[in-house]
Amino acid sequence: MLSVSNNFLRLGVLSALAGMSLGVWMGANEDFTLRTVHAHINLLGFASMMLFGLFYRVFPSAARGWLPLVHFTLSVLGFLILMPTLTLMFLQKPFFLPAxxxxxxxxxxxxxxxxxxxxxxxxxxxxRVAI
Structure with a gap:
């Protein structure tokens, strides 16, 4: 069964790993062209998804029903489409603006x-669950 909280938390830490890795790569190469992508990965991927996951953990009743599933789907799809298109845009490569x-x-x-x-x-x- 899909756990909105667990899935947001897992994607959050994976995003942190990706964002930090990009930051290390930029620093090692002294090329900060993708600094905006790095920031978006850390903010939309790590910070937002972790906060979403923690909220659903504290308010388990909020994770029930169709609305949290739509929230999860839109968050993940939006993130997964934004990151490569934003990257291509900053690398001045052809990208699909409607995406x-x-x-x-x-x-x-x-x-x-x-x-x-x-x-x-x-x-x-x-x-609400006591923390």
Whole structure:
């Protein structure tokens, strides 16, 4: 069974590893062309996905139903499309602009859904796990 919390946490740490590896590579080569990609991997991949995963862990009832699955799907697809298209753009290689725009729309929509999920889960009387 899909655990939204576990999957966000796993993707978060994988993103941290990828973002840090890119940072090390940039430093070793003294080529910081992809610094924006590095920042996006760390922010959208590591920070956001870890926070999503931790939120769903603290509010397990928020992880039930179709809304968290749509949130997860849009977050992951948007991230996986944005990173290569952004990379190609900064390397001044041909890239597919509609894919870049679509990924940005997916990511903003996923954050909008997460906002709804947070407000619903933190309403009075919602189940929460003590930390």
């Amino acid at each position: 870049l725009i679509a990924s940005e729309i997916m990511l903003v929509t996923s954050m909008l859904l997460f906002t709804v999920i947070v407000f619903l889960a933190t309403a009075r009387g919602s189940e």
